[in-house]
Amino acid sequence: MSDSPRSPRRPLSVVVAGGGTAGHIEPALALADAVRRLRPDARVTALGTSRGLETTLVPKRGYPLELVPPVPLPRKPSKDLAALPWRVVNSVRRTRKVLRAVEADVVVGFGGYVALPAYLAARLPGSRVPVVVHEANASAGIANKVGARHAAAVAAAVPGSGLDGPVIGMPLRRAITTLDREALRAKARAHFGLDPDAPTLLVFGGSQGARSLNEAVAGAAGALRAAGIGVLHAHGPKNTVEVPRGTPPYVAVPYLERMDLAYAAADLAICRSGAMTVAEVSAVGLPAVYVPLPHGNGEQRLNALPVVEHGGGILVEDADLTPEKVVELVVPLLTSGERLSAMSAGARRTGHADADETLARMVLEAAEGTAGTEGIDR
Known part of the structure; x- marks a missing residue:
């Protein structure tokens, strides 16, 4: 993983960061499925924590899971808030090792405890992995607000999230949308x-x-x-x-x-x-x-x-x-x-049955360095 272009001989490597709750994990896995449909040779790795539902849901869906220390963001002054800087540094270091090990070409974040260290690790000098942010809620969380500042692409599930990007809906499993x-x-x-x-x-x-x-x-x-x-x-x-x-x-x-x-x-x-x-x-x-x-x-x-x-x-x-x-x-x-x-x-009338593939195309474009163009050759 580096600033240099990806070798055409190496399969595309996508890292999804959406651990913690099913509301973060399920859209990440729906996106992973869509990426694999569009690019069957792509490798998708999930980031998660040892205490989230991802330890069960991700392996069950057939994707490798890499564990990183969680970074909860306290809303009020507390001991947890005082320990936040060290937790962030520790988690970012571990996440950067994962991104290097899997030779990540793009990081896709869905908010939650693992998204912030993923966004920060992707921005470190010598890494510079493009980031795509998806915001599920009507009011964006802190992690996604941070990630969106330097993201190659941003998308939202519903209007009014506060992030600047198209409203594409929520990526869902095909078992649901069909x-x-x-x-x-x-x-x-x-x-x-x-x-x-x-x-x-x-x-x-x-x-x-x-x-x-x-x-x-x-x-x-x-x-x-x-x-x-x-x-x-x-x-x-x-x-x-x-x-x-x-x-x-x-x-x-x-x-x-x-x-x-x-x-x-x-x-x-x-x-x-x-x-x-x-x-x-x-x-x-x-x-x-x-x-x-x-x-x-x-x-x-x-x-x-x-x-x-x-x-x-x-x-x-x-x-x-x-x-x-x-x-x-x-x-x-x-x-x-x-x-x-x-x-x-x-x-x-409010649903978006194709949100998974819409987001997958944004991710592939970002990975290939074509975000904002007509798209990659599909």
Whole structure:
């Protein structure tokens, strides 16, 4: 790895930095898949940390994972903030070794704990690896703001991120962007043990679940069953929900390995509004009640707004989500096929099914030194 041009005999080497949460890892892996479709000889290496979900998700998708020390960015004065400079230096050194070892031609960052050291390592003298930044959220994080300053290309999933680049959507797995919910519905409901004919509510709060969603929907279980509504509820591996048995079934699981089948089984979702969740739910045309996290800088509410404005979803504040509110919203929606159809169409209008390949082409152009031109020979 150096400032000199890449040898035409060596396969292209792409490094993706998106460790920590599924919201950073999944778009990185979708991008990796798209790069491999466009350039089958390309080598893609993922950067991550030992404590993130990438230790499971990346190897499962068949990509090598290189671990680097995480660099969390404290928002308030603390001991962690005082230790930040050393953590950054330590992580950048390790990341630079990885970039050299894999002879990186381009670094693609998605924010999170490993993106900042990747951006900084790529800029070191003697390295000068081009950087491409993708911002998933409606409000850009600190790492991506830093990376965007000297990036060869910048892209965003939704408008208003604060970064200067085209809005291309969120890179998603092809299993999601090509999903035919109607064709898979019978198989999906059988897979989860759901009633094949009952209108079905999907509930999930991210990979760890969400207590407020769990309590509100479980508390409405009796009224939902009385209305003939089935429920598929992913409550999180560290949580449980207790509901009486009956018909239609209320199926509670710790985690959903097959989100594609979960989306196909459902007619409506109640979920958080993280960037990845909003992108997937809208891409498959699933109407949703979005309940943004009540913490942070309000980005989850901003993530859901474009879908809500197009009629594809409803926003409910976390403090307002009670069992009574669940019944008030869900029962009328799931007993009105016309309303659900209109919401499904509205959700789809906000999707970007080709975001993975759009970003992959930007990455290949940056790697070949043609960013901003007509593109590489494909």
